[in-house]
Amino acid sequence: MKFEENQGKVILTNFNSFNIEEILECGQCFRFNKIENMHYKVIAHRRELFIKQEEGKVIFSPCTLEEFENIWFNYFDLGTDYSELKKLFKDDNVLVEAISFAEGIRILNQEPFECLISFIISQNNRIPMIKQVVKNISEKYGDKINDEYAFPTIEQLSKATSEELRECKTGFRDKYILDCLEKINSNEIDIENTYDLTTKELKDELMKIKGVGTKVADCALLFSFKRKDVFPVDVWIKRVMEQLYFNGEETKKEVISQFADEKFGKYSGIAQQYLFNYAIYKKIGK
DNA sequence: GCCCAGGGAATCG
DNA sequence: CGATTCCATGGG
Numbered sequence: 001m002k003f004e005e006n007q008g009k010v011i012l013t014n015f016n017s018f019n020i021e022e023i024l025e026c027g028q029c030f031r032f033n034k035i036e037n038m039h040y041k042v043i044a045h046r047r048e049l050f051i052k053q054e055e056g057k058v059i060f061s062p063c064t065l066e067e068f069e070n071i072w073f074n075y076f077d078l079g080t081d082y083s084e085l086k087k088l089f090k091d092d093n094v095l096v097e098a099i100s101f102a103e104g105i106r107i108l109n110q111e112p113f114e115c116l117i118s119f120i121i122s123q124n125n126r127i128p129m130i131k132q133v134v135k136n137i138s139e140k141y142g143d144k145i146n147d148e149y150a151f152p153t154i155e156q157l158s159k160a161t162s163e164e165l166r167e168c169k170t171g172f173r174d175k176y177i178l179d180c181l182e183k184i185n186s187n188e189i190d191i192e193n194t195y196d197l198t199t200k201e202l203k204d205e206l207m208k209i210k211g212v213g214t215k216v217a218d219c220a221l222l223f224s225f226k227r228k229d230v231f232p233v234d235v236w237i238k239r240v241m242e243q244l245y246f247n248g249e250e251t252k253k254e255v256i257s258q259f260a261d262e263k264f265g266k267y268s269g270i271a272q273q274y275l276f277n278y279a280i281y282k283k284i285g286k
Numbered sequence: 287g288c289c290c291a292g293g294g295a296a297t298c299g
Numbered sequence: 300c301g302a303t304t305c306c307a308t309g310g311g
Contacts, residue, residue: 291308294305295304295305295306299301
């Protein structure tokens with residue numbers, strides 16, 4: 001892998017396992033827009049970033065070398081060698097098949113607060129609606145950056161009222177967002193300093209928030225707290241796992257979760273993302 | 287009007 | 300505790 005700055009852009013070459021469409025469209029993040037094929041805009045870290053992928057190269061702009069090294073390298077998880085991780089799954093024919101549908105998926109390292117709120121909103125909701133609600137909240141409470149709005153800081157969103165949140169179309173999840181803010185502001189939970197916590201300790205912490213159960217906590221753990229050993233089980237994963245590993249038989253989420261931990265191990269979260277993408281692609285159960 | 291969405295809380299045995 | 304029941308909103 002190589003990256004260098006050229007006239008306000010950073011060009012990434014000699015990489016593997018990077019497909020901007022697969023990375024953004026696989027349901028892990030909500031602040032992006034498609035401009036054209038393999039050309040996207042991402043809003044994260046109070047910045048607007050354009051990503052255009054061509055044969056053998058990815059162009060990030062506007063972007064300095066410093067920003068790339070300090071922010072986007074980590075955001076796109078470029079320190080992780082996905083070709084090595086995929087080798088861990090090479091003996092599982094089912095997973096190999098799922099991976100073949102999106103070789104270029106990577107798990108983004110998103111900002112914890114935004115990711116947590118986004119997945120609180122995801123409860124009983126659809127991906128296009130989640131994107132819309134997160135956008136509404138950003139436009140109402142966040143700072144303007146170019147022609148978009150950054151996701152609000154904790155301080156900014158703490159000014160929100162139940163009525164305002166409902167105007168942003170959060171629906172009944174308004175009280176969950178308010179509870180999240182209360183618990184952060186009263187230091188009942190701390191999402192800033194989590195490095196020393198085990199995955200279970202951090203999960204218990206997150207689940208103190210009303211509206212955060214196993215699934216929402218797992219998504220936050222995987223997508224923003226760098227815990228690649230968690231395997232979020234939602235309706236799609238449940239269906240695809242039942243079909244691929246349980247002979248199409250109805251299986252409880254807890255059983256699927258434990259099965260995944262044992263089968264996929266330390267990097268089960270990566271496996272989950274390939275399987276989720278496969279489930280959506282095949283429209284399993286629909 | 288009806289159904290369901292990347293679930294969770296409350297309640298019950 | 301594990302299992303069942305109830306909850307609640309917007310969009311198609």
